[in-house]
Amino acid sequence: MFLIILALIVGLLSAVAAYILHGLINTIVALLTGRFATNTYNWLYLVYPVVGIWLTSLFVRYIVKDNISHGITRILYAISSNRSRLKAHNTWSSVIASAITIGFGGSVGAEAPIVLTGSAIGSNLGKLFRLDNKTLMTLVGCGAAGAIAGIFKAPIAGLVFTLEVLMIDMTMSALLPILVSCVTATCFTYIFSGDAVLFSFHLDSDWTVQRIPACVLLGITCGLVSLYFIRTMNACEDVFARFKDKPYVKLLIGGIVLSMLIFLFPSLYGEGYHAINLLLNGKTEADWNQILEGSLFYGHSEYLILYVGLVLLTKVFATSATNGGGGCGGTFAPSLFIGCFTGFFFSRLWNIHEIGVYVPEKNFSLLGMAGVMSGVMHAPLTGIFLIAEITSGYNLFMPLMIVSVASYLTIIIFEPHSIYGMRLARQGRLVTHHTDHAVLTLMSLDSVIDRDYQAVSPDMELGQMVHQISRSRKSVLPVTDAAGTLLGEVNILKIRHVVFRTELYHHFMASQLMVEPAAILSDDTPMNEVMRTFERTQADWLPVLDNNHHLKGYISRKRMYGMYRKMVHDFSQD
Numbered sequence: 001m002f003l004i005i006l007a008l009i010v011g012l013l014s015a016v017a018a019y020i021l022h023g024l025i026n027t028i029v030a031l032l033t034g035r036f037a038t039n040t041y042n043w044l045y046l047v048y049p050v051v052g053i054w055l056t057s058l059f060v061r062y063i064v065k066d067n068i069s070h071g072i073t074r075i076l077y078a079i080s081s082n083r084s085r086l087k088a089h090n091t092w093s094s095v096i097a098s099a100i101t102i103g104f105g106g107s108v109g110a111e112a113p114i115v116l117t118g119s120a121i122g123s124n125l126g127k128l129f130r131l132d133n134k135t136l137m138t139l140v141g142c143g144a145a146g147a148i149a150g151i152f153k154a155p156i157a158g159l160v161f162t163l164e165v166l167m168i169d170m171t172m173s174a175l176l177p178i179l180v181s182c183v184t185a186t187c188f189t190y191i192f193s194g195d196a197v198l199f200s201f202h203l204d205s206d207w208t209v210q211r212i213p214a215c216v217l218l219g220i221t222c223g224l225v226s227l228y229f230i231r232t233m234n235a236c237e238d239v240f241a242r243f244k245d246k247p248y249v250k251l252l253i254g255g256i257v258l259s260m261l262i263f264l265f266p267s268l269y270g271e272g273y274h275a276i277n278l279l280l281n282g283k284t285e286a287d288w289n290q291i292l293e294g295s296l297f298y299g300h301s302e303y304l305i306l307y308v309g310l311v312l313l314t315k316v317f318a319t320s321a322t323n324g325g326g327g328c329g330g331t332f333a334p335s336l337f338i339g340c341f342t343g344f345f346f347s348r349l350w351n352i353h354e355i356g357v358y359v360p361e362k363n364f365s366l367l368g369m370a371g372v373m374s375g376v377m378h379a380p381l382t383g384i385f386l387i388a389e390i391t392s393g394y395n396l397f398m399p400l401m402i403v404s405v406a407s408y409l410t411i412i413i414f415e416p417h418s419i420y421g422m423r424l425a426r427q428g429r430l431v432t433h434h435t436d437h438a439v440l441t442l443m444s445l446d447s448v449i450d451r452d453y454q455a456v457s458p459d460m461e462l463g464q465m466v467h468q469i470s471r472s473r474k475s476v477l478p479v480t481d482a483a484g485t486l487l488g489e490v491n492i493l494k495i496r497h498v499v500f501r502t503e504l505y506h507h508f509m510a511s512q513l514m515v516e517p518a519a520i521l522s523d524d525t526p527m528n529e530v531m532r533t534f535e536r537t538q539a540d541w542l543p544v545l546d547n548n549h550h551l552k553g554y555i556s557r558k559r560m561y562g563m564y565r566k567m568v569h570d571f572s573q574d
Helices: 002-033 048-064 071-081 093-103 111-128 133-152 155-164 172-193 209-241 247-264 273-281 285-292 301-325 332-352 361-377 380-391 394-414 422-426 435-442 462-471 492-499 527-537 557-572
Strands: 476-480 486-491 541-545 551-556
Touching (some): 002 093, 002 111, 002 172, 048 093, 048 247, 071 111, 071 133, 093 111, 111 133, 111 332, 133 172, 155 380, 209 247, 209 301, 209 332, 209 361, 209 394, 247 301, 273 285, 273 332, 273 361, 285 301, 301 332, 332 361, 361 380, 462 476, 476 551, 486 492, 486 541, 527 541, 527 557, 551 557
Antiparallel strands (some): 541 551
């Protein structure tokens, strides 16, 4: 019951954080662009994004003094490697940083910062009451789910997001608190903002079976666009990573790229939700041509499809330039934005060339949002329920499922992990729903190292070694030099034929009796590799060395298996 109460508090605070962030963003955007002309270009688009990135980088460098980018990846890392503990400043720093970035035109989303904020609220609330790691993980999930539910007024999507993206198992002990957090966040968001929704959508044309081929092809297209998004984003991040020690070079590159793209394509300004609503609610060419306002393309409706295609391709560069230059934001909204433009672009080409039965552009814009989100996040259920809930497009459940599944099946051919989990997966630190793998990921190598060992020098005589053996609790004695570098080890069980013969005590030294260890572990070896090493060598003890090859301690197979069995029991307990 105490956990339920905490989940309710986390849901409330997550909704408050989401409301504050969107309020700040809308206020800044209204102040900066409220008087912009719609029938011509605006030179200030070249200035605002650079100023926003610069202010954000100053805030992060001199006030936060910590890296707050990649919010959802940071949550996954905390779950897998930091016992679900997030820093206290994460409860507010991402809100301020992302509000500045997006308000001034940064082409990123506010969702990842809010998810990080909600998760940090849950983590720090759990730390305040000194709760165990498993409960902390649940509260982190409550914060993330509450954030998604609060932002989009979509409680089911919040729950499914936590299941698919954060990989938190849905046992009853975790399911109920997360549901409470989702419902609480959604209810309070309605209290704060009324019935207003991020995206308005009205279904004009019911789905028919004849549109199945178009839905399947759209899903495959969304999968390929998701692949383009992920690969291009990673390539751009690698470019900016080369200048990690030169913040002003990053600001210059990111600011120039972002401001030029926004000047050419004003739809890239901020989250892009206004452009999404134009595509979702357009009924005539005049409605859709509004998306050209403020750009060099204004008044040239014949270039609408070209404009949409160029925005679709350049959005990923705008997002990368924002974050790479020093801004703060996520890829959640960009995936929705690209999905909407993909759906419109696909349906417009389909109808122009009369490939088959007519497909409504607005419906396929909505389906594209679910498709690209499913591909980028590897979360088809999240794509289905989020889009259905935020647009009340429940009559499109069947095509939403077709497009989301087709997109997911396409992307996993090329990328086995989501954009959030791929970095951790390469390091072997990604928690999954596979219990064995999840437990080994959550286990800490440092926590099972036994640092109480009796080391001997290579020139120590057998007689002196006997005294060390009498004080040792292990079946091996490490042989090290003066610097602590491991030279070998003496297996006590294998020297029984001489250890009881006192006349040989001055005839043998440690260097004569030592052997090579069965295997050597480093302090950054993944736990699944440690487990495989024990199974392969059948050793009782294995040494662990640091990066300088100095002995840190030993790992006992008995102790490691005991901790593993306990964690499997705790992890699986309902």
